[in-house]
Structures are given as structure tokens and as C-alpha cells.
Amino acid sequence: MLILGVDVISENPKRFAVVSWFNGRLERKGEFTLYRLIRFVQSKRPDIVAIDSVTELGDDLRKFLRALPGGTKLVQVTGRPGEQRSLQSLAREHGIRVVDRFDPYEEAKLSALLASKGVGYEVLAFEDEVVIKVTRGRSPGKGGWSQDRYRKRVHNLVRDKVREIGERLRRAEIPFDLEVEEKDYGLARGEFKVYAKREELAGLIKPMRGGDVEVRIQPVERAELGFAPLKGEEAVRGRKSIIVGIDPGITVGIAAIDLNGRVVALHSERNMLVGEVFRFVSNVGHPVIVATDVNPAPGFVEKIARSFKANLFVPRESLRVEEKNELLRNLGINVDDDHQRDALAAAYKAYLRLKPKLEHIDARLREAGLTGKADEVKALVIQGYNLGEAMQRVTLRERPGEEGEEPEERVNVDLRPYMRRIRELEKRIEFLERENAELREIIKEQRKTIGRLERRIADYDEEVRRKVLRERELEAKVKRIEVLERELRDAKDVIARLSRDLVQVKRMNVVEARGSAVPLKVLRVLSWRELERIEREIGLRKGDVLFIVNPAGAGKAIAEELVERGIRALITEKPLPEPVREVLREAHVPFFTSEELDVKRVDEFAVVERERLEEAIEELLSRWEEEDKEREAERILRLVEEYRIERVKELRRRAEEERR
Incomplete structure (x- = not known):
């Protein structure tokens, strides 16, 4: 067992005297700064660092405690805060000779010797809790199928590592709580709160860095320092x-x-x-x-x-x-x-x-x-x-606190019955040790059985997982079937409607074949793009009759284009804009509404009775011709009247000039 006794030599700069105790042998190690002391403790990894008061570390106390290697205790040998005794009185009580109470090395030696006898309180900086975090080692990033497969693989690795750590803790009978975050049928994160000291996990759980999975082990730091006796018998005194x-x-x-x-x-x-x-x-x-x-x-x-x-x-x-x-x-x-x-x-x-x-x-x-x-x-x-x-x-x-004084009274106790009892207990211990060895063999066999059963459980878990995946796959297929059934019903409805339209088209074709109907070229709107579409798909020839579903928004330019292309007539579902009407009226291109001609329309097909169309065109053109004649006569009359007025004005002006 290695114990380092420490005592402060100076405050500014802070320097420490260090004495080592190793299996009964004392050795002066020299003078250390705080940094060198921490490095020395980390390299030697002693069982105990003993000091008469942790206040000597000052503001660096927490830093020193965090730097202690696993298994090393910081011990305040003089007792708990508020119940401390002098180092010298403790030394005399335990039969340790005090030489020079003002020598830092002597103080460090006394601290080491008292700690070797189990005197003092361990300074507790951490709770008996450890947080183990299992996470992804790197971000999966963005990408396609290969990136998705990689992400799922990493989440499966995180899940397997969480299971492995949980099984190890259960096998070691260490209590814990677990929180997980599920992702892609695996785990994105697992966090264990383990109710044990960090030293109890040594060799059981190892941290991992740099791979697909990271395992971080973090002890939980106390808000206030705690003090626990090195031996239970020391705690009951006073x-x-x-x-x-x-x-x-x-x-x-x-x-x-x-x-x-x-x-x-x-x-x-x-x-x-x-x-x-x-x-x-x-x-x-x-x-x-x-x-x-x-x-x-x-x-x-x-x-x-x-x-x-x-x-x-x-x-x-x-x-x-x-x-x-x-x-x-x-x-x-x-x-x-x-x-x-x-x-x-x-x-x-x-x-x-x-x-x-x-x-x-x-x-x-x-x-x-x-x-x-x-x-x-x-x-x-x-x-x-x-x-x-x-x-x-x-x-x-x-016994009194001062060295050299005799105790005021002693109590004589007959220890022979207790010594006999001790010998009986020693024999009992030998028997229990043999029994313990037998039980260890039984435990070894039981552990083998447990390992075999755990493997069977793992196989069963895998079978259950596959069953769950099959059920999820079946559920997805059922949902897909429901979607397809809805699409099939919609398709049947479309087929039924198209069948009705087909019957109507056939009737229209019969009418057209007999020559009693005129087919119309249908435009959804009156625009340049729609005009290009109809030109590209079925062509636009001179003498065609166009059917416009919604002519709103059309202007004079496109109307002039239709006139230039030589269309025979224009039929619309809604009224034409005024600029278009003026251009078509001026060019004597007839235009009607679908209600006036009783147009038959199915989707992109429309027909009108030939006889009715011819009559309407003839009637409209005749009406326009009469209107043009009337308008021309009015124009001529207006010109004659204007000439007459100008002539009268001219004659009056000449008459006035002659009078002058």
C-alpha cells in the first residue's frame, strides 16, 4: 500500500512537502509545486494522499480532486470539518512519536502514518453515480440510399452497444437507470445513470472514441464536498x-x-x-x-x-x-x-x-x-x-490529550472468554473459507449456465425482432393495398365517365359522318400559347370554326391573328371581350355563344349542327351587311350636311367682303 503525506510549506508561491509511506517504510520525496504534485500523484497512483486539512489546497482543491487517478483517495486525517482534532493529539493517541510540530515534512509524515492506521475521512468530490453516454461517433450527413444505409447501420451499432453495457451492469449486479432515443429501428443515443463509483466500473465498461460509436463515462460531481470515514470505528467517536x-x-x-x-x-x-x-x-x-x-x-x-x-x-x-x-x-x-x-x-x-x-x-x-x-x-x-x-x-x-500524562482511571476487563471466542471464530472462518471455495465453484457453473441462457435469450430477442419487422412489413403492405384499392376505385370512376363520353363521341362522329354536323376545334382559353398548342396538335386551317371555353383577357392582337388566319366563325361559352368583338365585327368574322347554337361538347371535342350554323352565319352576316349599309348612308348624309354647312359659311364670308 502506497500513501503520500502532504503538508504546505509556503502559500505564495504554493509549495508542498511530500513524504511517502510504502508498507511501513517512510521516505522523504522533496518539495513540489501544485502542478508537479499532481503529475507526481498521477504517475505513482498512490492508494491515499493524506493531508491534515484540505483548506491548505485553497481554491485548487476541486482541481486537485478532479486530477486524482482512479482508486486514489484524498484523506483529511484530522476529521470532519467542525469536528477536527490536532494532528499531534491524534498521533499521540495512536502511539506515534512527535518530533517537531513546525516541520512541514514532520507534519506530512504524521499524516501518512495516521492514514496507514485508518485514521481520517475520505474527501468525496463525486457522487456514487456515473453517467455513461453512448452516441454516434460521427454525423451521418446528407445523401442518398448509401447514406441512409450507413445511418441505419450506425444506429444499430449504438443499440447493440447499449444492450451490451446493460447486460454487463446487470451481470455485475450494479443498479442503473437507462434513457434511450430511438431512430431507424435502432438507437441514436443511450444514457445510463449508474449507481456506483467510477472505480467499480474499471475493467467492466471502457470508454470508446473515434469510431462509429462513442462511449463517454462521466462521474457526477457533488455540489458540496462530503467526508466519509476510512474506517467505520473512527466515525462513531464523538x-x-x-x-x-x-x-x-x-x-x-x-x-x-x-x-x-x-x-x-x-x-x-x-x-x-x-x-x-x-x-x-x-x-x-x-x-x-x-x-x-x-x-x-x-x-x-x-x-x-x-x-x-x-x-x-x-x-x-x-x-x-x-x-x-x-x-x-x-x-x-x-x-x-x-x-x-x-x-x-x-x-x-x-x-x-x-x-x-x-x-x-x-x-x-x-x-x-x-x-x-x-x-x-x-x-x-x-x-x-x-x-x-x-x-x-x-x-x-x-486517555488525556496531552502527551506524558497518565490516564485518570483504567478499567480492567477479563479478556480470556473473548480470546476463547476469537479462537472459535477463527476455526469457524476456516470452515467458511472452505465452504466459500465450494460455493465459488457452484457460482462459476451457474455463470456458465447464465451465459448459455443469455445467448438463448439473445437468439429469442433476434427472433422477436424479425417477427416485429415482418409485422411492420405486413402492416405497410396492408396500407399499400388500401391506397391501391382507392386508386382502383378512382380509376373505375374515370373509366365509367370516359365510357359515357365515348358513347357521346361516337354519336358525334356519326352525325359528322352524315354531314349534318360541323366539328369545332376547342381552345380552353384565347391565348397565344393555346393557339400554338392547337396549331401543333391538330392544325389550324382557313375556314375552321373555333370553340373558345373562356375568352376572358384576350386582346386585339390575337383577334387580328385569327382574322388573318381566315377562320370562318368563333363560338364561346362566355361573352367575348369588347376589343375582340370589334376586330371580328370589322372583319365580318361571325361570333356566337354556345347557347345560341346548342353546341354539343365532350372534353376536347365539340360539334354543332351544320344547318343551324349556316343559318346563324348567314343571318348574322346579313344583319351586319344591313348595318353597314345604314352606317354608310349615315356617313354620306353626314358628309353632305357638313359640305352644305361649310358652303353656307363660305357664301356668307364672301357677301361680307363685298359689302366692305
């Missing part, structure tokens, strides 16, 4: 030992009772993080047991127990509501909500399990005259010490 019940969920319930069964804290709050729960419990006391009311224990509760190095209490089966209410009636306590009830019931159930042992300890302590240290002895027994060892540790600590 602090109230408690049993804590926790009810996790959206609303977290916390209950704490002391080792005499008295309730000391009840609390519930929504969305409490692990660090907030840790700090709340730390302010109440040091938990020797963390309890839950359900079996198996939630990962949240396991994590709190690990953080405090406390025993975890799990009932044989989950507590029923009636049992919880009965426990609270026995306590005579009223709670604010169900979360406080569940937490208090868990803590009290754990206390009742320990009550006979705790009462036995009280009786033995009264006989030994150690009733004042009952809480500390009980805590040590709960942590695994036998009663004799716990009493011996407590009595050995009963």
Missing part, C-alpha cells in the same frame, strides 16, 4: 450513532433513530439527490445501519449504505402497510406522509432486530462500569467487532 431508514423515489423519506430506539429525525423532500441525502444524514449523526422496507433493496439505498460504510438492513420480505402502521403505533409517532412512515418503519424494524443484542451490551457495560460509552461500544459491535474487542478499544482510548 458522533451520535444512528439507524437510518430510507424510502427512495420522487419524494425521498428519511428517518433516524438512536441505538436506544428514540426517533431523532424525520424528513421527506421531493427530488433529493444522493449527495443531499448524504449531507442530511451526516448532520444528524453517523449511521451504523441503513434500512429499507422492501426486498430486494433499491440501488439508491445500497449506495447510501456504501457511502457511510454502514451495514445494510433488508427485511426477509417487503413490509406490508398494516405492519408499518403497527410499528408506528408502537412508537407513538405521527408522520406527515407515507414516505416518512415507510422510512421510519424500516429503521424501527432494523432496531427491533438488534434490540436483544443491544440490551445484552447495556447489561455487560453496567457490570464493567462503561455505561458512559454505551453508544460507541454498540456501534462497534454492530460494525462487526465482538463485545470484548469493542470494550477494549474504547477503554484504551480513555
